[in-house]
Amino acid sequence: xxxxxxxxxxxxxxxxxxxxxxxxxxxxxxxxxxxxxxxxxxxxxxxxxxxxxxxxxxxxxxxxxxxxxxxxxxxxxxxxxxxxxxxxxxxxxxxxxxxxxxxxxxxxxxxxxxxxxxxxxxxxxxxxxxxxxxxxxxxxxxxxxxxxxxxxxxxxxxxxxxxxxxxxxxxxxxxxxxxxxxxxxxxxxxxxxxxxxxxxxxxxxxxxxxxxxxxxxxxxxxxxxxxxxxxxxxxxxxxxxxxxxxxxxxxxxxxxxxxxxxxxxxxxxxxxxxxxxxxxxxxxxxxxxxxxxxxxxxxxxxxxxxxxxxxxxxxxxxxxxxxxxxxxxxxxxxxxxxxxxxxxxxxxxxxxxxxxxxxxxxxxxxxxxxxxxxxxxxxxxxxxxxxxxxxxxxxxxxxxxxxx
Amino acid sequence: xxxxxxxxxxxxxxxxxxxxxxxxxxxxxxxxxxxxxxxxxxxxxxxxxxxxxxxxxxxxxxxxxxxxxxxxxxxxxxxxxxxxxxxxxxxxxxxxxxxxxxxxxxxxxxxxxxxxxxxxxxxxxxxxxxxxxxxxx
Numbered sequence: 001x002x003x004x005x006x007x008x009x010x011x012x013x014x015x016x017x018x019x020x021x022x023x024x025x026x027x028x029x030x031x032x033x034x035x036x037x038x039x040x041x042x043x044x045x046x047x048x049x050x051x052x053x054x055x056x057x058x059x060x061x062x063x064x065x066x067x068x069x070x071x072x073x074x075x076x077x078x079x080x081x082x083x084x085x086x087x088x089x090x091x092x093x094x095x096x097x098x099x100x101x102x103x104x105x106x107x108x109x110x111x112x113x114x115x116x117x118x119x120x121x122x123x124x125x126x127x128x129x130x131x132x133x134x135x136x137x138x139x140x141x142x143x144x145x146x147x148x149x150x151x152x153x154x155x156x157x158x159x160x161x162x163x164x165x166x167x168x169x170x171x172x173x174x175x176x177x178x179x180x181x182x183x184x185x186x187x188x189x190x191x192x193x194x195x196x197x198x199x200x201x202x203x204x205x206x207x208x209x210x211x212x213x214x215x216x217x218x219x220x221x222x223x224x225x226x227x228x229x230x231x232x233x234x235x236x237x238x239x240x241x242x243x244x245x246x247x248x249x250x251x252x253x254x255x256x257x258x259x260x261x262x263x264x265x266x267x268x269x270x271x272x273x274x275x276x277x278x279x280x281x282x283x284x285x286x287x288x289x290x291x292x293x294x295x296x297x298x299x300x301x302x303x304x305x306x307x308x309x310x311x312x313x314x315x316x317x318x319x320x321x322x323x324x325x326x327x328x329x330x331x332x333x334x335x336x337x338x339x340x341x342x343x344x345x346x347x348x349x350x351x352x353x354x355x356x357x358x359x360x361x362x363x364x365x366x367x368x369x370x371x372x373x374x375x376x377x378x379x380x381x382x383x384x385x386x387x388x389x390x391x392x393x394x395x396x397x398x399x400x401x402x403x404x
Numbered sequence: 405x406x407x408x409x410x411x412x413x414x415x416x417x418x419x420x421x422x423x424x425x426x427x428x429x430x431x432x433x434x435x436x437x438x439x440x441x442x443x444x445x446x447x448x449x450x451x452x453x454x455x456x457x458x459x460x461x462x463x464x465x466x467x468x469x470x471x472x473x474x475x476x477x478x479x480x481x482x483x484x485x486x487x488x489x490x491x492x493x494x495x496x497x498x499x500x501x502x503x504x505x506x507x508x509x510x511x512x513x514x515x516x517x518x519x520x521x522x523x524x525x526x527x528x529x530x531x532x533x534x535x536x537x538x539x540x541x
Contacts, residue, residue: 003503010415010499010509028471030478034439038481054477054504129470149473149500166496203430204465204493233430233467233495275448352435372469374447375435 013163025129027074044099063104065160076349109348110322127156132226138236174254175208182265192367195224197272199232226368279381288351290320291366303334306341312397317343352376418508420487425459433472442484461486466497476501
């Protein structure tokens, strides 16, 4: 595979390592207008060759070699008109889903594969895409992956190889900069904010968070992972006393002395908060929850807040997850509660693909969502806050969030 | 005309020359470009509103989504690719992005290219030799 060789050479990798755990971000191929310009026939094998493997020649695959699952963003096929590209782009993505199943890729359609059947083990060599999942794999699970792109991960799926470089090597997993956390990191919102601020500070270095005492739950760690790589490039972090490879500061840093120390206190939290909140209007048109994809605890909490209530008639509420998770939410009655309140539970899709007028005002409880909404939807009006503030915005149509 | 030469490491081979567009910030891919105009639409980025097509793009490193390579390949498909990438540090996104955008790319220089090169400078890139020659505007 020429692509994988060029990629390895560009990285400076000397050899490859076997991998049997790959995730591919096939749903993020460009808009159908661009795909059709390159492949007028819209033939699936030709699209896969050009857009997944960067091959000018059409390659007809039998089956991929490695265990491979799909990431978001695909589309919720029930609502083509609400998502960018409309029905034609929905149809294109369904065609590529069918192609991927044909070549042996398992369609989980989620940015959180670890929630629904692809859970890397400590030390496992992976070739993962989806930035927040890459950070979660390295930081929380102890799996080993670089931030792959669609092209390199699909090549890894086909060959079962990935460059032995970066996060696959012990020495690169050690922390290089200490974050001295001076304030309590408590709410889900606060985990996004610290990740977002530090992401903007440390470049490619692995940060070590110190003085975080309260053990976070999974949504909080998902938030920190998503924010640190949306606002920056953090593919791995340590939290001393909490994450797997950081029982002590010495272990997390490999006993290196004289590491740079950055402070995270109230003023730093405020900087991140202000960067994520920018709207001229306190009215809210659309509330998006479930970034990264909502798990069962988030579904439970959101359904609990909405039970017996009705959202504002001028406001839309979307909760995004994947079809395996939605199946459980359906069985449990969470989907019905959210739908009865006037909201909508979406599967396999993402708030970022909503087709909206640029004047639309969004509210969300994810720093990743707030970070990408302007570029993806064209709307520059975004509020970010707690899940409770978002639900209140859905009920009243007004943003009343604040950082005390 | 004074010329400055930077020495670095090849990411992706080839040569190119053109006008530099420089940011000290990291650059994204996903949600970062308007594919009709080649302009940066990453709200709040130093390069917001700037057209990257045909430029020698100088930046710190890649950031954000793993859809980086898709976005940079798509710029090639719509004819809006930069002519070359010059990065202070490389990461998997910048490397794979350069490979699929099929543009020369160089990194890890003897000096910080985002400090030495200014927007508007004329820059020649010989990626195979890892050389970048700058003529200040």
